[in-house]
Amino acid sequence: AGVPFHAVEQYLAKLVKLGESAAICEQIGDPATTKGPVERKVVRVVTPGTLTDAALLSDKVNNHLLAIAQIPGKRGAAPLVGLAWLNLVGGELRLMECGADQLDRELER
Structure with a gap:
């Protein structure tokens, strides 16, 4: 339309x-x-x-964008997972690493 x-x-x-x-x-x-x-x-x-357009985002509700990357483990160690959260409203960026077995718990937070 x-x-x-x-x-x-x-x-x-x-x-x-x-x-x-x-x-x-x-x-x-x-x-x-x-x-x-x-x-x-x-x-x-x-x-x-x-949605990333500032004109369409509510300034009363946080909107987050999450990127996840698998990081190979060194010398046979279990792989890690890198996480990056961007708050599209407030502009805050958070980064962290966790074990692949902890990913579910981190996503639930």
Whole structure:
């Protein structure tokens, strides 16, 4: 569905609050030289799970983004797991390492 460009952020905020996703498309063809539909391209995807746009984030609720990386153990030791949390609202970054067997416990915190 199309919405006026100046109202896009308002509609995106409503969709995200409802748990919906949206793809933003822009015209890449020239309507003056194109017969039929003008070519469009997806330029932005907004989902509740990947929301990073400050205009759409609530300043009353923390939104965190988590990255996990497995770190090989040295000389036969068990592998470690590196975790990095970014609070998208407050800008706080936390880093830690734990054993792979402790990952579930850390994610539950």
